[in-house]
Amino acid sequence: MDALDVAILALRLALVLLLYLFLAVVVRLAARGLNASAPASAPVAAQRTAELQLLVEDPASSALPAGGVIGVPDGATLGRAERAGLVLADPTVSAEHARIRRQGRRWTVADLGSTNGTLINDRRVDREAPLADGDILALGNVRLRVVAT
Known part of the structure; x- marks a missing residue:
């Protein structure tokens, strides 16, 4: 070698x-x-404080997945416009339809002057209204169920 x-x-x-x-x-x-x-409940607790969880009951003609759960952050606008926090591309939804906000421990929704209105459990929202688990939020033909507040 x-x-x-x-x-x-x-x-x-x-x-x-x-x-x-x-x-x-x-x-x-x-x-x-x-x-x-980490404790098993930590991620869920953090998620509940950061986002409102909505189950898509009826996506109408929007691109939302039926049965899917969507997280909506505090202050998000829901509407047809591309700039909305949650885009609902359905002709019955206004460009800037509603706003979701967290106030203390509860979540609220406010209609932003939409054409077809915002409803909670088939009741029209005139001003800011509280949301609770199980509520059905309707924006035009789109139906979303509140699953975590």
């Missing part, structure tokens, strides 16, 4: 050692990530 063969063998061994070292670090980090656990 000449000096070149010895050098190549040493480089191969060093490469194998580096590969094993890398794998050991990856396994250690993965194990540490699996052991770090």
Whole structure:
């Protein structure tokens, strides 16, 4: 064996050692990530404070998925316009139809002068009105059920 063969063998061994070292670090980090656990209720509680959860009962001709759950953040506008926080591309929905807000521990909806109105459980919303679990929110022909407040 000449000096070149010895050098190549040493480089191969060093490469194998580096590969094993890398794998050991990856396994250690993965194990540490699996052991770090948060309480199961923490993500749900954080989500409830950040967004109102709405179940799509009847999407009408909008692109919303029937049966899907959509999170609506505080202050979001619901409407047909592209700039709306929740776009409801249905001809019976106004460009800026309604606004969802969080006030303390409760969520409210306000109609923004829409043509077809905003209804909660088939009652027209004239001013800002509170939302509760199970309420049906109707914007034009689109029907959304409040599932988490």
